Amino acid sequence: MKILSKNGNELLLLAMKEDSAAKGDYLLIEDRSRSMIVQVYDEEYLSSQALIEDMVKEEVVNASSMENLHDPLNIGSLSRLVRDARIFRAKIRAALTGEGRLTSEVTWLPSRVESKMRRLRMKEIDSFLGRHGIYPIPLGRTGDSEEFEIYAEDLDGKLSIITGKKESGKSHLSKMLVKTLVQHGAFVVVFDLNNEYSGLGYNRDGTPSAISRQVKVLKPGRTLRFSLDYCGKAAVSGMLKNALDMPAASLREFFRIWDWLENKQSLGIEAIGNAVKTWNINELVRDALVSRYHVIQSSRLFTDKDGGFMFESVITKGGSGCAMVINMGELPPTVRKMVVELVLSKLVDLLERGDIPPIFLFAEEAQLYIRETYWEDIITRMRHFGIYTTFVTNQPDAISDSIYRQVDNIFLFNFTNDSDLDKISRVSLADNDTIRSIVRTLPQRHCLAIGRVVCDLPVVVKVAPTEVLTLGETKKFFGSKK
Amino acid sequence: MLINMTTQLSTPFTDSLSLGNLDIVESVSKCLAPKLDGLRGKKIVFSCDDKRMVPVDGWGLRANLYGAATVTTIRPIRENTMVAAIDSSSVKLAETEEGSLYGVKCGIATAYGGRALMHFKIGPVLFYLSESTIQDSELEDRLARLVLLDDDFAKRLIRVRAERAMQKELAGHFSDSIVLVDGSLKASIFEDRDRSMARIAEESVLRRNMVIGISKGTRLKALERAAAPLTKVPGPAYIEVDMIIKSLIRNTVGSNLMVKLGKSSPVLRADVIGDRSGSLGRLLGNDPVAGGYPETLRLAHYISTFSGTEMTCLRSHVLNNYDVTELAADDIRRTLLGSISV
Numbered sequence: 001m002k003i004l005s006k007n008g009n010e011l012l013l014l015a016m017k018e019d020s021a022a023k024g025d026y027l028l029i030e031d032r033s034r035s036m037i038v039q040v041y042d043e044e045y046l047s048s049q050a051l052i053e054d055m056v057k058e059e060v061v062n063a064s065s066m067e068n069l070h071d072p073l074n075i076g077s078l079s080r081l082v083r084d085a086r087i088f089r090a091k092i093r094a095a096l097t098g099e100g101r102l103t104s105e106v107t108w109l110p111s112r113v114e115s116k117m118r119r120l121r122m123k124e125i126d127s128f129l130g131r132h133g134i135y136p137i138p139l140g141r142t143g144d145s146e147e148f149e150i151y152a153e154d155l156d157g158k159l160s161i162i163t164g165k166k167e168s169g170k171s172h173l174s175k176m177l178v179k180t181l182v183q184h185g186a187f188v189v190v191f192d193l194n195n196e197y198s199g200l201g202y203n204r205d206g207t208p209s210a211i212s213r214q215v216k217v218l219k220p221g222r223t224l225r226f227s228l229d230y231c232g233k234a235a236v237s238g239m240l241k242n243a244l245d246m247p248a249a250s251l252r253e254f255f256r257i258w259d260w261l262e263n264k265q266s267l268g269i270e271a272i273g274n275a276v277k278t279w280n281i282n283e284l285v286r287d288a289l290v291s292r293y294h295v296i297q298s299s300r301l302f303t304d305k306d307g308g309f310m311f312e313s314v315i316t317k318g319g320s321g322c323a324m325v326i327n328m329g330e331l332p333p334t335v336r337k338m339v340v341e342l343v344l345s346k347l348v349d350l351l352e353r354g355d356i357p358p359i360f361l362f363a364e365e366a367q368l369y370i371r372e373t374y375w376e377d378i379i380t381r382m383r384h385f386g387i388y389t390t391f392v393t394n395q396p397d398a399i400s401d402s403i404y405r406q407v408d409n410i411f412l413f414n415f416t417n418d419s420d421l422d423k424i425s426r427v428s429l430a431d432n433d434t435i436r437s438i439v440r441t442l443p444q445r446h447c448l449a450i451g452r453v454v455c456d457l458p459v460v461v462k463v464a465p466t467e468v469l470t471l472g473e474t475k476k477f478f479g480s481k482k
Numbered sequence: 483m484l485i486n487m488t489t490q491l492s493t494p495f496t497d498s499l500s501l502g503n504l505d506i507v508e509s510v511s512k513c514l515a516p517k518l519d520g521l522r523g524k525k526i527v528f529s530c531d532d533k534r535m536v537p538v539d540g541w542g543l544r545a546n547l548y549g550a551a552t553v554t555t556i557r558p559i560r561e562n563t564m565v566a567a568i569d570s571s572s573v574k575l576a577e578t579e580e581g582s583l584y585g586v587k588c589g590i591a592t593a594y595g596g597r598a599l600m601h602f603k604i605g606p607v608l609f610y611l612s613e614s615t616i617q618d619s620e621l622e623d624r625l626a627r628l629v630l631l632d633d634d635f636a637k638r639l640i641r642v643r644a645e646r647a648m649q650k651e652l653a654g655h656f657s658d659s660i661v662l663v664d665g666s667l668k669a670s671i672f673e674d675r676d677r678s679m680a681r682i683a684e685e686s687v688l689r690r691n692m693v694i695g696i697s698k699g700t701r702l703k704a705l706e707r708a709a710a711p712l713t714k715v716p717g718p719a720y721i722e723v724d725m726i727i728k729s730l731i732r733n734t735v736g737s738n739l740m741v742k743l744g745k746s747s748p749v750l751r752a753d754v755i756g757d758r759s760g761s762l763g764r765l766l767g768n769d770p771v772a773g774g775y776p777e778t779l780r781l782a783h784y785i786s787t788f789s790g791t792e793m794t795c796l797r798s799h800v801l802n803n804y805d806v807t808e809l810a811a812d813d814i815r816r817t818l819l820g821s822i823s824v
Binding site: 048050051053054057061064065066067068069070071072073074075078079081082083 | 591592598599600601602603604605606607608777781784785789790791792794795796798799
């Protein structure tokens with residue numbers, strides 16, 4: 001490979017047939033004592049008008065008559081080499097200092113004649129970056145079929161986004177992260193929209209997985225029911241206001257009832273219902289309270305009996321890690337919002353009081369159940385309390401720019417839609433050209449990891465096959481008739 | 483003060499340089515008689531980038547100063563006959579202190595029964611012409627020196643030798659076939675004795691082959707005017723122009739014709755060894771003619787031209803195989819005249 005030209009931070013590299021590099025590969029350019037690291041982000045043919053004309057002419061000639069060639073100097077094979085020559089477009093990522101450390105300050109230009117080029121292995125890049133950790137998360141393999149892992153420390157206290165088009169492998173990676181985090185002793189709450197994370201407890205052959213005992217599947221209304229007393233006034237208030245749109249006047253009356261029942265030490269869902277019916281209030285307010293009460297009751301999220309769910313019983317300091325999968329696939333949208341409001345409010349309350357250690361939150365298609373103003377709350381306020389979120393979505397435009405600006409890690413799967421690519425390339429941590437070119441051609445289950453997990457050097461990873469049971473597949477009419 | 487000094491010094495000097503004092507304009511205008519009055523009322527075709535432009539419908543009958551020539555129509559003869567067209571091209575690739583390196587590419591395209599059959603690409607082949615290598619060429623001393631001094635002569639030498647070699651082989655190998663040549667059939671100062679045009683003609687006659695040389699253009703204006711009646715003929719036809727050509731050029735071989743091979747196609751010069759009507763009829767019957775030019779000859783031209791890629795590859799081949807050292811070089815014309823193309 002030879003350097004052809006440089007434009008800004010982009011190098012054009014001439015590659016012959018035997019020179020191989022895939023999109024995303026890192027190359028080390030050595031020029032005497034200096035070295036530079038570049039990343040290939042696009043590949044195209046070496047093309048000139050004359051070359052195209054030659055090829056067209058030859059094709060036309062060969063189509064009209066059979067060819068017999070006598071080429072004593074074998075110039076034809078050289079000519080074929082030229083036709084197969086390619087141009088690699090590469091971005092300059094860093095230079096190597098004398099001490100073997102990376103620096104983003106690249107103020108020199110490598111020689112076109114003297115420079116030597118070779119592919120960099122991930123291990124070498126890691127050693128240059130000093131990328132290491134105690135809690136590895138094996139993700140899969142890089143282009144060189146080299147094992148690639150990130151470290152749980154780089155997800156800890158960070159905001160991450162997993163995005164890509166439908167069936168590109170987002171949930172697969174998400175499950176892998178959840179599983180490994182739990183294995184490392186972390187506590188993970190998953191808002192599971194497709195009821196697919198319950199498979200984490202089982203291997204593909206149906207046998208219990210390594211974390212089967214640590215996976216707790218919570219079904220709202222059945223295994224996930226709270227007592228009003230446990231939820232507390234703040235969580236219920238948040239739920240009524242944000243999920244059930246209760247007006248302020250009605251909310252005030254509701255809490256008068258709440259306080260009255262609490263004083264009587266008879267706070268319960270049944271008791272609230274009875275009080276609403278008999279409470280001396282404006283009829284319009286009563287109607288508002290009754291309608292909300294019926295939604296709450298039909299959601300079956302609250303219980304008056306002992307044994308309502310308590311997060312502290314599962315999330316314990318020094319515990320062995322656990323994944324709490326909240327199945328929301330079959331819930332109506334209002335109940336989904338109620339569950340999310342209650343869970344997040346309660347978790348914040350527990351974290352504030354220091355009753356539980358920090359937790360990781362995985363939210364699938366969060367735009368469907370988290371109100372817009374709540375997003376920023378999650379990534380700013382809740383982050384300080386110790387909720388470290390990973391959003392999983394196939395709609396990158398559902399996430400606002402302000403969230404992207406605070407994101408620490410992005411795992412990008414394939415996108416072919418221009419508007420999605422536009423959005424991602426505008427807000428992502430890597431440059432526009434790299435995102436557009438690499439992401440557009442990523443095969444299924446390949447992702448471009450950007451951000452802290454890769455020390456800001458984008459890496460293309462082929463995500464390893466899942467070990468756990470795949471659930472959440474769409475029920476099919478024709479599939480069922482096989 | 484400096485400005486004033488410059489003005490004072492330069493005024494008489496520039497006055498003495500005025501064109502009026504030098505009489506250059508008059509000298510130039512009188513170096514030849516312009517005779518522009520002679521243009522009046524004439525039909526005109528403007529030249530374009532040194533390319534030869536011909537009037538689409540000819541110059542008109544008035545232009546035929548050579549009397550009424552006989553127009554013979556050509557009937558395609560559908561008897562299966564092999565047509566083999568030959569073309570070549572040569573390029574100068576490099577120069578050393580002692581000589582120059584040239585490349586040649588040859589193409590043979592064949593047709594049979596009205597369809598293209600196959601084509602042969604030969605080359606590129608390299609030739610290094612220097613004082614020591616030119617001695618083997620049997621060229622007389624004066625011509626050899628000329629070849630070494632002038633690249634165009636050298637390229638012509640290589641092309642003529644290569645083409646004659648192919649023509650001789652084809653003429654000696656086939657029988658009852660047509661050997662189609664790009665250009666006129668004329669003995670060249672560059673051909674060697676064993677592969678001369680005369681020998682090729684002789685061999686062709688012995689093996690009942692026909693040789694047709696078709697020129698894309700001719701420098702002889704008289705031929706264009708003589709061929710004017712052909713533009714009025716609706717189909718393929720020819721006019722004999724032996725008298726004109728033999729009176730102007732020595733060493734031509736065969737019959738000299740002006741032919742039109744298709745409907746409303748250009749008139750071309752053709753030299754034929756063999757029966758004129760028979761040869762041209764068989765050509766039309768066996769070689770697809772598109773736009774008034776035989777397809778085999780067109781194909782032979784395509785496959786024998788050098789492409790930019792091939793030139794690059796040849797350079798690479800020379801650098802890698804002959805232990806040469808490439809020196810930095812400059813386009814002297816560009817250096818002297820600047821980057822604006824002139």
